[in-house]
Amino acid sequence: MTRQDLLTVEQVAEILEISQNTIQRKSWREKTGCPLRKIGKRLYTLVKEFDKWLKG
Numbered sequence: 001m002t003r004q005d006l007l008t009v010e011q012v013a014e015i016l017e018i019s020q021n022t023i024q025r026k027s028w029r030e031k032t033g034c035p036l037r038k039i040g041k042r043l044y045t046l047v048k049e050f051d052k053w054l055k056g
Contacts, residue, residue, distance in 0.1 A: 001046075005046055005047055023036070
């Protein structure tokens with residue numbers, strides 16, 4: 001897995017046109033099923049998983 005395979009919260013917020021705080025809320029993540037993973041103290045998503053979720 002390389003950095004190009006990951007999207008940060010900032011990038012996801014820009015794509016979805018919502019705030020970063022919204023994405024970081026656990027309730028929003030559970031409600032939408034957005035495939036975010038916690039690595040250390042930051043949230044990331046794999047590009048392939050995010051594209052699949054976005055199209056689904």
